[in-house]
Amino acid sequence: MKDLILIKYGEIGIKGGNRYLFEDKLIKNMKESLSGISGKIDIYKTHGRIFVEAQNNFERIIDRLQKVFGIVGVCPAKEVALDFEEVKKAGLELIKKELSSPQKTFKVETRRINKDFKYDSMEISRKLGAYVLRNTEDLTVDVHDPDIRLDVEIRHKKAYLYANDLPGVKGLPLGSCGKAGLLLSGGIDSPVAGWMAMKRGVEILPIYFHTPPFTSGRAKEKVLDLSRVLAEYASGSLQVRVVPFTEIQTAINEKAPEKLLTVIMRRMMMKIAEQITSDNEGKALITGESIGQVASQTLESMNVTNAIAQMPVFRPLIGLDKNEIKKRAKKIGTYETSIQPYDDCCTFFVPDNPETKPKLRFVEYGEENLEVDKLIEEAIEKVEIITVEAD
Numbered sequence: 175m176k177d178l179i180l181i182k183y184g185e186i187g188i189k190g191g192n193r194y195l196f197e198d199k200l201i202k203n204m205k206e207s208l209s210g211i212s213g214k215i216d217i218y219k220t221h222g223r224i225f226v227e228a229q230n231n232f233e234r235i236i237d238r239l240q241k242v243f244g245i246v247g248v249c250p251a252k253e254v255a256l257d258f259e260e261v262k263k264a265g266l267e268l269i270k271k272e273l274s275s276p277q278k279t280f281k282v283e284t285r286r287i288n289k290d291f292k293y294d295s296m297e298i299s300r301k302l303g304a305y306v307l308r309n310t311e312d313l314t315v316d317v318h319d320p321d322i323r324l325d326v327e328i329r330h331k332k333a334y335l336y337a338n339d340l341p342g343v344k345g346l347p348l349g350s351c352g353k354a355g356l357l358l359s360g361g362i363d364s365p366v367a368g369w370m371a372m373k374r375g376v377e378i379l380p381i382y383f384h385t386p387p388f389t390s391g392r393a394k395e396k397v398l399d400l401s402r403v404l405a406e407y408a409s410g411s412l413q414v415r416v417v418p419f420t421e422i423q424t425a426i427n428e429k430a431p432e433k434l435l436t437v438i439m440r441r442m443m444m445k446i447a448e449q450i451t452s453d454n455e456g457k458a459l460i461t462g463e464s465i466g467q468v469a470s471q472t473l474e475s476m477n478v479t480n481a482i483a484q485m486p487v488f489r490p491l492i493g494l495d496k497n498e499i500k501k502r503a504k505k506i507g508t509y510e511t512s513i514q515p516y517d518d519c520c521t522f523f524v525p526d527n528p529e530t531k532p533k534l535r536f537v538e539y540g541e542e543n544l545e546v547d548k549l550i551e552e553a554i555e556k557v558e559i560i561t562v563e564a565d
């Protein structure tokens with residue numbers, strides 16, 4: 175009997191001709207995300223399934239795999255010889271492991287690919303079910319809505335058994351749908367927005383605008399900490415771009431109309447992020463904005479902000495309210511870091527009475543006193559690239 179992990183993956187299956195590309199990408203990402211774990215780990219694809227074999231560190235491996243996009247379920251499984259006694263033993267062991275939680279009903283589901291096996295699938299399910307009932311207490315069969323579902327697959331050389339799977343993050347393999355720049359601040363929203371894009375297979379390039387001394391080094395550390403959490407979902411590492419933003423911010427404060435400070439600042443961020451992203455083969459920008467949250471998040475402001483960039487700007491949080499975003503942040507693991515009280519840049523420069531319905535031509539007029547191109551070019555030259563690793 176051999177312990178191994180069976181990987182269930184969903185959406186990839188329906189990608190038609192691209193299926194193999196997606197599977198290979200998923201396996202590559204799995205290998206990368208497990209590369210830091212010691213001991214021999216084998217990952218292979220067979221019969222449209224992916225298996226992971228390892229000598230030890232099962233828990234850490236499972237933990238990592240549960241954060242690999244594209245995986246729907248991680249199932250601790252057993253591989254046994256084509257011998258019904260072995261099948262029974264493995265089945266009982268798997269069920270007993272699941273019994274630690276208060277579950278009372280079970281069901282056996284069998285698929286027999288090898289038609290030479292001495293029982294058919296109905297017989298296997300029935301006999302194995304009866305064996306489990308005889309060897310456990312307080313357990314009954316429920317074929318419609320069981321607490322534990324035991325799957326048995328009789329294949330040509332071996333049989334495979336697995337019980338309830340542990341949930342994966344689902345989505346599509348990271349990198350299978352291109353790359354985008356993520357405007358990442360220290361707040362609650364943008365890390366969640368980035369995670370949602372990652373879930374759709376989009377690799378992200380975090381970009382943070384740093385305004386020392388108005389924002390402290392701790393604020394930057396906070397963004398790097400958030401990136402470390404996101405890196406857990408990105409095979410273990412991410413490259414963060416830190417853009418020196420003080421000169422631009424100061425110039426805006428001195429030379430632009432006060433009511434338009436925020437929208438002009440956001441346009442500068444957008445323009446710089448677009449440049450960095452396209453220099454790195456990215457095709458879109460992601461922000462944590464959600465309509466109506468603050469003055470800069472009206473449709474009018476977003477229009478004016480978008481007008482400076484050619485790339486599409488995606489806002490994955492558009493349909494969520496703050497409580498839903500917080501809930502997601504907690505699940506992802508960014509929330510505790512996001513609520514640490516270090517100011518992010520904009521809080522120092524928020525005008526008392528910001529324009530909530532800016533008009534593009536007034537904003538462009540308001541930017542005329544700024545040497546926009548020069549400021550942007552200088553900032554991009556001084557971008558700091560920091561590679562962060564997941565803990």
Ligand code: ATP
Pocket residue numbers: 356357358359360361362363364365381382383384443460461462463467468470518519520
């Ligand atoms: P968050 O919780 O993500 O900080 P927020 O609700 O505080 O968002 P804003 O401060 O208006 O909203 O920022 C809107 C979006 O602009 C952020 O979600 C982020 O994508 C981007 N952004 C804001 N400040 C920065 C910054 N200093 N560096 C990079 N991106 C930023």
Ligand code: MG
Pocket residue numbers: 359360361362518
């Ligand atoms: Mg913010």
